[in-house]
Amino acid sequence: MRRGIGRIVGGRIHAVRFPRSTRRPLSIVPRPALLAERLRGARIDAVERHGKRIAIGLEPAGPERAPRWLVIEPRMTGLLLLVPPPTADHLRMELDVGDRPCHRLRFWDQRGLGTIRLVDAAGLERACGAAKLGVDGLVVTAAELGRVLGGSRRAIKVALLDQRAVAGIGNIYAAEILHRAGIDPRTPCRRLVADDWERVAAAARGILAAAVDHEGSSIGDELYRTADDRKGSYQRLHRVYGLAGTPCRRCRTPIERIVQAQRSTFFCPVCQPRRRRAPPRRSR
DNA sequence: CGTTCAACCTGGGCGC
DNA sequence: TGCGCCCAGGTTGAAC
Numbered sequence: 001m002r003r004g005i006g007r008i009v010g011g012r013i014h015a016v017r018f019p020r021s022t023r024r025p026l027s028i029v030p031r032p033a034l035l036a037e038r039l040r041g042a043r044i045d046a047v048e049r050h051g052k053r054i055a056i057g058l059e060p061a062g063p064e065r066a067p068r069w070l071v072i073e074p075r076m077t078g079l080l081l082l083v084p085p086p087t088a089d090h091l092r093m094e095l096d097v098g099d100r101p102c103h104r105l106r107f108w109d110q111r112g113l114g115t116i117r118l119v120d121a122a123g124l125e126r127a128c129g130a131a132k133l134g135v136d137g138l139v140v141t142a143a144e145l146g147r148v149l150g151g152s153r154r155a156i157k158v159a160l161l162d163q164r165a166v167a168g169i170g171n172i173y174a175a176e177i178l179h180r181a182g183i184d185p186r187t188p189c190r191r192l193v194a195d196d197w198e199r200v201a202a203a204a205r206g207i208l209a210a211a212v213d214h215e216g217s218s219i220g221d222e223l224y225r226t227a228d229d230r231k232g233s234y235q236r237l238h239r240v241y242g243l244a245g246t247p248c249r250r251c252r253t254p255i256e257r258i259v260q261a262q263r264s265t266f267f268c269p270v271c272q273p274r275r276r277r278a279p280p281r282r283s284r
Numbered sequence: 285c286g287t288t289c290a291a292c293c294t295g296g297g298c299g300c
Numbered sequence: 301t302g303c304g305c306c307c308a309g310g311t312t313g314a315a316c
Contacts, residue, residue: 075309075311076311077309110294111292113310262290264308
């Protein structure tokens with residue numbers, strides 16, 4: 001997503017519209033009219049990704065106004081598009097970026113669970129700083145995972161979704177990472193040893209890098225699209241996510257689906273074997 | 285500390 | 301065809 005909209009950097013915001021903003025919630029702070037006023041005339045200096053959030057750096061028009069950041073959290077169905085969205089419905093915001101090949105950025109969100117916030121530097125730190133987001137999954141190391149999760153009793157799958165522990169991993173990639181690492185998603189973190197963390201970290205970096213290369217996962221025929229409204233292709237490389245009942249690509253055992261923390265978890269019971277408890281110490 | 289549930293929303297799919 | 305469920309790439313806060 002960040003790569004797709006990176007070319008808006010250097011543009012200036014000429015106009016802001018909220019074509020559907022009166023009918024639905026979707027958290028926009030400040031309220032649309034005020035946000036539009038604050039954005040108008042600002043120059044776009046940066047587009048950054050922090051975990052699953054996008055932060056657009058702005059140099060406001062007025063001479064003494066401090067830099068601002070437009071922090072966008074797409075959540076389940078939010079998309080940033082440089083082309084017209086599939087339908088006008090659910091479109092929440094349009095930035096007219098001006099004198100650019102692709103001069104309009106739109107935030108389109110079918111379910112409306114996404115959020116848009118305009119913040120200052122301190123607000124960016126609050127929304128995307130180390131207190132909120134751990135090391136990014138694209139670059140996380142075994143040592144870092146062991147440090148933040150090693151003592152936890154939580155199941156590894158649930159822990160990988162904790163953005164404060166490690167940033168940027170969602171339900172699809174948590175499942176894919178653990179399949180590649182060969183670890184049962186129910187394993188308590190504290191039962192993992194150094195070699196396990198090496199495999200989890202390497203799998204996280206590898207899976208996420210490949211998913212970015214393939215422009216994400218577009219499952220079925222709706223929802224996630226690139227900034228120019230193309231499907232991603234990583235779904236073709238999924239080994240477990242959404243594949244319950246189909247044979248594991250590695251061992252032919254049917255993939256299983258369970259629920260953890262109210263989210264689906266997919267895994268192969270053979271490639272990701274249940275771990276025996278540490279053997280009871282025997283004294284005699 | 286960790287888990288569970290509800291809430292925020294729309295829409296597709298399925299069984300009856 | 302229509303209705304009532306269940307499900308969905310996420311996050312947060314309350315209750316236990």
